[in-house]
Amino acid sequence: MSSTNDSEVPGKPKRVVSRRGFIRGAGIGGGVLGAGLLDKKALALPPAEAKFVGPGEVPITLKINGKPQTLNLEPRVTLLDALRNRLELTGAKRVCDRATCGACTVILNGKSVYSCTVLAIDAQGKDIQTIEGISNGKPHPVSEAFVNNDAQQCGYCTPGFVMAAKAFLDHNPNPTYEEVKEGLCGNLCRCGTYVGVRQAVLEAAKEIKGGNHA
């Protein structure tokens, strides 16, 4: 096992550019920020607390849909690939693989993130919610509203859209039509289902407000 702690490594570099920091520095656009990719707290982490692990497999524990899951993986593995390739949680899809399209959206500590651009090791200690975890016995009102309003065709963008919509409604329970358009601009669809998505999110907002989902 090549896992090490940075404090044990002599001559460790003073400044390490993390993937996340790199993306911030590269000035990714507003849609990404809107979807909450950048976790301000993590960025503010003082370098002294940063840890070095890898490059080989390391044991990690992820709290997914309320349950801790332990797995061994290389630090370079993204949260998305951990979910899809190692945990059989395939609702989140890999499409652009670089934080543009939102098909991989999951909810991390209450905020929607692109799981293709979060390292699995960085998701430790956080609440990870995936599409598989929002059903609560019956389909989530957002999932239902997507069916009622035919907000999907091939369906490959749909789980990501549903998760983005859920997180959006958690923070904005009474959105206007304009707010829905702005709030969900971090997800892309190729079949052209946006007309249905706009209606679905508004319908789901009403449904959730009506107390039809615990």
Next chain:
Amino acid sequence: MPDYSWPPMDQRRVIGKPTKRRDGLEKSTGRAKYSSDQKPPGTLFGAMLTSPYAHARITSIDTSEAEHMPGVTAVHLMTAAGKEVQWEGAEIATVAAVSEELANDALRKIKVQYEVLPHLVHENDLAKAGNRAKPAGEVVTGDPDKAFQEADATIEGTYGIPVITHCCLEPHGNIVQFNGDHIDLWPSTQNVSGIGGDLGKSLEVAAANIHVQMQYIGGGFGSKFAADSWGVEAGLLSKASGGKPVKMYLDRATELKIAGNRPSAFADIKVAAKKDGTITAWQSTSWATGGMAGGGMPPLPYVFKNIPNIRTNHSAVAVNAGAARAWRAPNHPQASFLTCSALEDLAAKLRMDPLELFSKNLGYTEREATYKTQLQKAAEIMEWQKRWHPRGEGASSGHGPVKQGLGVAINTWGGGGHASKCRTTINPDGSVVVEIGTQDLGTGTRTAITMVAAETLGLPLGAITLRIGDSDYPPDGASGGSTTIGGVSPSTLKSTTNARNKLFEVVAPVLGTSPDQLAAIDGRIQVKDNSSKSLPWQDACRKLGSNKISEMGENNPRNPGGLMSQGVGGIQMADVSVDIETGIVKMNKFVAVQDCGLIINPKLAESQIHGAAIMGICAALFEERVMDEQSGKYLNADMEFYKLAGIADIGEIVVYLDITPENDKRGVIGLGEPPAIGVVAAIGNAVANAIGVRVPQVPLTADRVLAALEGRNA
């Protein structure tokens, strides 16, 4: 011969009623398993190395280091030293390994030396294409020279629409397990029944020994018919890895480079007309590329094809870029854009309303009456008469930078129904199974088949167990050309009718009547017009004893029997705002008036048209494959810079489906393609109307709009 006909419109209980997608919840809860979500036991990951150069000769390849990496199970070369690669992204080698990360590591250990050769990647300037351009030769109808001489007005313009890529969200790829003489294939395909045979040809395995399964596909749009190199490679790697399944999907960049694109189309166009707007002549010199194979001529002049004097010439330009594939209504969006742009320019020159010019020339089309009605309907929805203004003379002109404009375009498409076979089984316990080896691309095929079966059998939708997406089921054609709904609807109608009639034969003596006097309605088998003499469905099926009914039904494209047909037209209109200081185009409203046949499910038919409109908006405003002249590379092979419209970019979309008894009599006609055709043209025309000048090339990006306003070509 049984009576195979659609029930009269007013007697339908299921067909024609807006119905929710049957597999909607599977998708919106994330439970739907696409082949890219599958991981059969022992799955290995495959990855593909591709050429970084647009044109090069391979001087050496060394795979030894990759082969000896722990965890790598197989390495396969797809080319050899001495051979040429003709585009960036061309396949070089593949590997299989125990993890995806390791497979990609192994690719980086393959050492390839190239001798870089000259390339051509741009086709927008025909003069620079040299011997890469292959003119097809002039085709002349009538006497165009004379007509141009005698014309009251002529316009000349150059228009262009670039190569765009399918960008399916589920990338191309598959899982293949090649074990002994048997292959299991989990593809992402528009052709479940046919793809096994295609793969078998390359791997020399009989189609009988190939089992194909696919429940969901994440987009195809014409690009997913064949087994493709990734199918063959995954098979070879699987075989070389002891028969373990190999999962190989293209990464996004490779997907955009080699998994399909729509050919470009450029044209120098000249049109002549009389003062009253009657077109007298058309002349076009067009060119296009679809990769090294060049690109065919779009059908020019589009729709108005009976203009009396025509001269066309087309050159296919071979460029060093990935090959074209079929793209939702092949060549039609390009043809509509080129034609409708020129016609709108002609109207502007004559200071005519383009609707008047279009109307005046509908005699040159094959659907004069249909288009006439549609133009009126679309104009009514768009409030065209009230809101249209001559080019560049909107009310807002001179009062601020945002200009509004309206544009119109036209479409036509064939359709028809592909060959399809369906099997219906009625079990003695009353359960019903319908099987077709088809696929649901997201168009709603599952829902439509279930609705037809429920209608025929008089059962609720939930009583039908539908099985599709498996090569063991009766064969169905590939989903292309908008032919699926016209294929599966008749085969399902016939199969369920045959099965139902068999049940009638068993039940008739019990009800003291003859089979032809029975009907299946609301979960009962009853004597026609006498519902008191009836049996509940379950009781009727119990009369089968231990014998189940299993009956086939076939759609024969050559003998549709009135159940399906082809040929539709449509009119599309766009309302845009353009900021002449920033060049940004904003969609306000889009109207699609679409002619159709019998509509099985209006809710999902409408979704198809919404989707087509949105895809067109993407192409009009954002999409373009950007090639670098120096390096020959595809610069925006990702989803940050290969732009698609987002949820806030599309404006309001109004769909009007022409559901009438007359159209209904034509039978089922596919709708996937026609509404995707005229969108770019309508938006381009609306922008010209708004800003007073033509933006000659799409997408209508800010730089192109500003350049047109400054009198430059972008």
